[in-house]
Amino acid sequence: MALFDVSGYKSHSELRGQIIGTGVGHFIDRPNQQFSVPVGVDPSGFLKSCSREGGVSIDLNHGTTTLAFTFRHGVIVAVDSRASAGSYIASKEANKVIEINPYLLGTMSGSAADCQYWERLLAKECRLYKLRNKQRISVSAASKLLCNMMLGYRGMGLSMGSMIVGWDNKGPGLYYVDDNATRLSGRMFSTGCGSSYAYGVIDSGYREDMTVEEAYELGRRGITHATHRDAYSGGVVNLYHMQEDGWIKVCKEDVSELIHRYRKGMF
Amino acid sequence: MKIVSGHFYGDNGKMKEYHYTGPVEHRFSPYSFNGGTVLAVAGEDFAIVASDTRLSEGYSIHSRDSPKCYKLTNTTVIGCSGFHGDCLTLTKIIDARLKMYKHSNNKSMTSGAIAAMLSTILYGRRFFPYYVYNIIGGLDEEGKGAVYSFDPVGSYQRDTYKAGGSASAMLQPLLDNQIGFKNMEGVQHLPLNQEKAVQLVKDVFISAAERDVYTGDALRICIVTKEGIKEETVPLRKD
Numbered sequence A: 001m002a003l004f005d006v007s008g009y010k011s012h013s014e015l016r017g018q019i020i021g022t023g024v025g026h027f028i029d030r031p032n033q034q035f036s037v038p039v040g041v042d043p044s045g046f047l048k049s050c051s052r053e054g055g056v057s058i059d060l061n062h063g064t065t066t067l068a069f070t071f072r073h074g075v076i077v078a079v080d081s082r083a084s085a086g087s088y089i090a091s092k093e094a095n096k097v098i099e100i101n102p103y104l105l106g107t108m109s110g111s112a113a114d115c116q117y118w119e120r121l122l123a124k125e126c127r128l129y130k131l132r133n134k135q136r137i138s139v140s141a142a143s144k145l146l147c148n149m150m151l152g153y154r155g156m157g158l159s160m161g162s163m164i165v166g167w168d169n170k171g172p173g174l175y176y177v178d179d180n181a182t183r184l185s186g187r188m189f190s191t192g193c194g195s196s197y198a199y200g201v202i203d204s205g206y207r208e209d210m211t212v213e214e215a216y217e218l219g220r221r222g223i224t225h226a227t228h229r230d231a232y233s234g235g236v237v238n239l240y241h242m243q244e245d246g247w248i249k250v251c252k253e254d255v256s257e258l259i260h261r262y263r264k265g266m267f
Numbered sequence B: 001m002k003i004v005s006g007h008f009y010g011d012n013g014k015m016k017e018y019h020y021t022g023p024v025e026h027r028f029s030p031y032s033f034n035g036g037t038v039l040a041v042a043g044e045d046f047a048i049v050a051s052d053t054r055l056s057e058g059y060s061i062h063s064r065d066s067p068k069c070y071k072l073t074n075t076t077v078i079g080c081s082g083f084h085g086d087c088l089t090l091t092k093i094i095d096a097r098l099k100m101y102k103h104s105n106n107k108s109m110t111s112g113a114i115a116a117m118l119s120t121i122l123y124g125r126r127f128f129p130y131y132v133y134n135i136i137g138g139l140d141e142e143g144k145g146a147v148y149s150f151d152p153v154g155s156y157q158r159d160t161y162k163a164g165g166s167a168s169a170m171l172q173p174l175l176d177n178q179i180g181f182k183n184m185e186g187v188q189h190l191p192l193n194q195e196k197a198v199q200l201v202k203d204v205f206i207s208a209a210e211r212d213v214y215t216g217d218a219l220r221i222c223i224v225t226k227e228g229i230k231e232e233t234v235p236l237r238k239d
Helices: A012-020 A043-050 A112-133 A139-152 A195-205 A212-229 A255-262 B084-105 B111-123 B168-178 B194-211
Strands: A065-071 A074-079 A083-085 A088-091 A097-101 A104-107 A161-168 A171-178 A183-185 A188-192 A236-243 A246-254 B037-042 B047-052 B055-057 B060-063 B069-073 B076-082 B132-139 B145-150 B156-159 B161-165 B218-225 B228-235
Touching: A065 A161, A065 A171, A065 A195, A065 A212, A074 A104, A074 A161, A074 A171, A074 A212, A097 A112, A104 A112, A104 A139, A112 A139, A112 B111, A139 A161, A139 A171, A139 A183, A161 A188, A161 A236, A171 A188, A188 A195, A188 A212, A195 A212, A212 A236, A212 A246, A212 A255, A236 A255, A246 A255, B037 B076, B037 B132, B037 B145, B037 B168, B037 B194, B047 B069, B047 B076, B047 B132, B047 B145, B047 B194, B069 B084, B069 B132, B069 B218, B076 B084, B076 B111, B076 B161, B076 B218, B084 B111, B084 B132, B111 B132, B111 B145, B111 B156, B132 B161, B132 B218, B145 B161, B161 B168, B168 B194, B194 B218, B194 B228
Parallel strands: none
Antiparallel strands: A065 A074, A065 A188, A074 A236, A083 A088, A097 A104, A104 A161, A161 A171, A171 A183, A236 A246, B037 B047, B037 B161, B047 B218, B055 B060, B069 B076, B076 B132, B132 B145, B145 B156, B218 B228
């Protein structure tokens, strides 16, 4: 059949082999997705060179502020919801947190398609891990899987800054993974073009022994102030709380209402 | 009387007052922009996918009858705008994958499944993208209207309404106001019924044809309900 090779179809026997596995204890399946690459050109600069020739302008969805920090009662994750394509706001309610399983969350910043694709692939690998090993994957291992996926495509122009948040046997876990395959464990991270503004706010308000309500407020403030100053962040604040028995979604509030609350004297 | 021109002064290759005459790099671009606008709206028990039918390139119009909505299944329609070559290949690949799914699983793909599949098809070309802006409109498993919008490399989400293509930046704020009731005070949030939605789509495209050079000629509307897919064609400005 014409286009069979490029259609990406996998036959049933191939799928079965992939799920059951061909080796002993391999952590990640050989990638069965083949990526087409333009011939003889540097992939990371290719799109930019095609833009603006004869009206061609390929803009991909981009831009964000996300933040996460650990404290006594777990981990707080807060993200904005704006997806921009060039200077156009493609979506005001993009979902930038992927719920991998009830004990693992991943945030997305940078290129929307890269984050969605690789974190969905990470969710698949976590599920396979659980089925093969009869126990949930640790946050450290999950972030390592994502980091190694990024390492395989380093230099090709992927753009992804993600935080893997979870609660496993070692307690609450927070890892930062990016498209250069940097993987850092820490107690507080913020990613995206609005991250500097968010760092300023959460650094000044953070205390390890905060109450839960104070922590929610700090997360909300961090995102709100970042969206106020960064053109590429905006929309609503999506707030999650990672607790010992899983994550809960705390709230979803519009930043324009929040900024009025916080800066009463200003307007 | 001697007529002075920039040509005859200065060394070759140096930036002159009137124009540059040194070497210029040209490279074959695999892409071209063929224009067109696509719009989808999801209602309570229906979905509408509409597109104009103009195919242009640069200053020329190649065709006045090239609609950009393609029927995928009885409950799903896709609208593709951007580079026409990639639109054609992409719809061929989607049709092929739908057929394979139907033969292996003995049922048609649902709208949500088609959206997830399209995301991976598009991402497979992450380093040499399909220059296509896609919007899928159809009914979900519960019979409610669903709209999924994509970027060229596969990032997607479910929406209530979305405009894509050359006039998208003009239409999206209008839809935000009329369907989302954004930036209006003291108005009743009436749910959208099918007749009002179709009339709104026609009005919105008439506005787009007035202000965007790549949109016009005719409007093709596909209305997806549980009874099937109905098509309507409405003329637009031809200039």
